[in-house]
Amino acid sequence: MRRSSLSMEEESNLKKGPWTPEEDKKLIDHIQEHGHGSWRALPKLAGLNRCGKSCRLRWTNYLRPDIKRGQFSQEEEQIIINLHSILGNKWSAIAQSLPGRTDNEIKNLWNTHLKKKLLQMGIDPVTHRPRTDLNLLANLPHFLANFTNLLANTNNIPPWAGESSLLRPVDPIHLAKLQLLNNIFQVLSSPFPNMETLGPNFREQQHLYDYINGSQMSSSHLAGFSGQEEGLSNLEAFLQPSLVGDYQEIKDSKVGNDEEMGGYNCDIPVLPPLISDEQCPNSSSTSFEGWGELMDDQGTDTYWRQIIE
């Protein structure tokens, strides 16, 4: 069934591809004088050899006078990430919160910049949770345990370290990155304890666990993501040292009580923080921004591989 009222011949004669300045002018002049009315009828009335759809797209995505041009601000990017975590790929809905920006522009920004940015931070851009597809994490506990020993005696570079650029020199940025891996791994490798045993903060703590573990949506998660602000606060809870500390406390308190913990077994050595809170970059900004900036100049999988191997 043909949905178009144009004949095959008419359709095939229509121009496609980039718009010329002359075409733009015809379209702008016509809409300013008559409004767009029916997009289907517009091309003929405006003297354009284009389909109505092409005209509508050109107008809404490029020629509209209220379109904001230029780079997206940090704030705009943050809004997009935040709304995407709630709305998903609903570009037009996201665009409504950013006056002057089009859905197409936001979609392009997401696909070219923001998606990569989140991946660099170890966050899955679809679920907005930490990535769990890093098979490379398999060797992490031993690596971190060794590294912790190394830090305890910084003059004693072990033979296995070889010429690794990661270990020499040992600078605060490298330590901070290791801290990130350390935090992710500890939560990934531990089941979440029974809710009744957790006390008043259990919900926040489960957020952290769910978030980092990438498990299916729990009821607390649904509640947590019900609004834009709460969604952000979850994001900020990610890697907040105090919350990780809380979680660690709970986990430690349960060591040796395997049955109650659903078979929890602390095979993995519990690692002390590799760096203190004060050493974390940009301690005045949110955790999210701080880690984002920290990871900003790095590749994705290649970068993680380099850390772990």
Place this chain on the structure above:
DNA sequence: AACATCCACAACCGCATCCGA
């Protein structure tokens, strides 16, 4: 300098939804 590759962005395509007859 020439060529290959990457990247960003505009534009297209096809499906979904809306809405009036």
Place this chain on the structure above:
DNA sequence: CTCGGATGCGGTTGTGGATGT
């Protein structure tokens, strides 16, 4: 209620410029 045209939406592609080899 059903049908079909108009419009909206999101995924994908094409293209030109930038960068690397």
